[in-house]
Amino acid sequence: MNKKPKLLISECLCGVSCRYDGKDNYIGKLPLLKEMFDLVPVCPEVLGGLSTPRDPAERQGERICTANGTDVTKEFLIGAQNTLDIAFQNGCNRALMKAKSPSCGYKRIYDGTFSKTYGMVMDAL
Ligand code: SF4
Helix, strand or coil: CCCCCEEEEEHHHHCCCCCCCCCCCCCCCHHHHHHHCEEEEECHHHHCCCCCCCCCEEEECCEEEECCCCECHHHHHHHHHHHHHHHHHCCCCCEECCCECCCCCCCEEECCCCCCCEEEECCCC
16 A cells, blocks of 8 residues: 655644644545545644744844734744644655745744735745
């Protein structure tokens, strides 16, 4: 029997209510993804020790801050490292991560003004 490839996936896309506002981002294609892949769900913000619900945070330069100015950079860095560790431990070489999120988003995320404005285009690592 062929083993399915592993897919690291943002946990909120799987219907888990781990978003900052206690909601999820369930995607309708999840059953198809489950047929094709062995899913490895992760929520970097929860893995960094943040609670749900939590204040929304955005990247401001090298820091990640909530709208009221609390610096949560440390939690985001811990969450990113824990997510990487899980990806390596599970042999994931593919990932499907939630767009726009300051932790899961890739390339285009909000600009740090909490005005739903895109601003930051990150270089690929
Ligand atoms: S950190 Fe990622 S997985 Fe967690 S709620 Fe935000 S977008 Fe979803």
